Amino acid sequence: MKLIETIKNIWKIEDLRKRLLITFLFVLVYRLGCFIVLPGINPSDLEAMRRFTDSGLMQLLDMFSGGAFSEASIFALGIMPYITASIVIQLAGMIVPSFQKMQREGESGRMKLNQYTRYLTVLILLVQAPAYLVNLQYQVNSAGGHAHIGFGMMIFLSLVLTAGAMFIMWLGEKITDKGIGNGISIIILVGIIARFPSALANEFTSRFTTAQGGLVMFLVEIIILFAVTAGAIMLVQGTRKVPVQYAKRIVGNKQYGGARQYIPLKVNAANVMPIIFAQALMFIPITLAGFGAHNAESGFLGTISRVFGDMNGFWYNLVYFLMILAFTYFYTAITVRPTQMAEEMKKNSGFIPGVKPGKKTADYLDSIMSRITLPGSIFLGIVAILPAFARYFGVNQQFAQFFGGTSLLIIVGVVLDTLQQIETHLMMHHYDGLMKTGKIKGRTR
Secondary structure (H helix, E strand, C coil), X not given: CHHHHHHHHHHHCHHHHHHHHHHHHHHHHHHHHCCCECCCCCHHHCHHHHHHCCCHXXXXXXXXXXXXXXXXXXXXXXXXXXXXHHHHHHHHHHHCHHHHHHHCCCHHHHHHHHHHHHHHHHHHHHHHHHHHHHHHHHHHHHCCCCCCCCHHHHHHHHHHHHXXXXXXXXXXXXXXXXXXXXXXXXXXXXXXXXCHHHHHHHHHHHCCCCCCCHHHHHHHHHHHHHHHHHHHHHHHHCEEEEEEEECCEEECCEEECCCEEEEEEECCCCCCHHHHHHHHXXXXXXXXXXXXXXXXXXXHHHHHHHHHCCCCCHHHHHHHHHHHHHHHHHHXXXXXXHHHHHHHHHHCCXXXXXXXXXXXXXXXXXXXXXXXXXHHHHHHXXXXXXXXXXXXXXCCHHHHHHHCHHHHHHHHHHHHHHHHHHHHHHHHCCCCCCCCCCCCCCCCC
């Protein structure tokens, strides 16, 4: 079989074998750390915390942390503070002139930006850690447990949580340098996939107990899940190729250019960022809905509670869908810069056939991006709200998360990137790739 032969070829390549083993070792360390409970916390008192993370944004955070959030682990804050800091620094690089200058400085500028990202991550952790501990104490005590976190203990546990999150960041960087690559993404992927077996088992059990449909309905769900995954793969890989003709240039005794190349403009250039932004904003009305729960019949907060209190409701998902469309255009506009692309082509004696260089080229690229972003944003919005449809048809809360949204797109994107890395190693050593025809395309191709 080709699969067995491919595995043998992977094992024959010493460098690839070492990288895979190192990646597995670091991932194992991360998963073991997710089960180490904070000092002073009784694991048997965490049932309320688990219920608190059963739905909403808290469920998303718990999924990204691989369950460490609900288990009050030393890795409870996970990698999300680092992701948040990275997003802030990335946006600053598009707006703040000093950060733009560092981006143009090459490797030295990238190292400075990484250092600023780490500093910002620590600041975010020092705010999130006490907030997490206060909520943990409230959830445990309200459920009849005992968790007294005094001022001194608060400082100590905050430092433990901060150190745990920074250690996860270090693991991710080591996986990138010594392992298979995409370390931070692999850490997130492992956290998400860790919840899949229990979610699948719970759904299978529920189909034979509380829910209806039995084995037939469960098989239908699996088929739909495969279909949605295939659609997510198409969304991640979809591109529109723009031909670029480079003129011949002779420098010394060498000739440059003269060949036609293609610029792959992605249908979904924003990846999962619109979903993350929309989810963060939609958490605000959910919080207000909680305050209005006691006055659900009248008043402004009551209206908010009725409209946005139900994450499976029509109005919540409609607003969520529209926000994803808006954020997709916004994030694409600040990440894909047609003017800069046109200037780079002009500097390298390149042009799009039938389009004048300069402003005309920038306008042409901008119009193409606007056209392909619309179907991409609609498809992204549909994928984002699919878990609500799954829950509407009786799929349990945990398993429904894998029918779309951030989790599915991250799984698809990271798996494709990792397979692309492995395929590159195989091709470099003159072995067949993972696919018989064509190449695996990751998110960056």
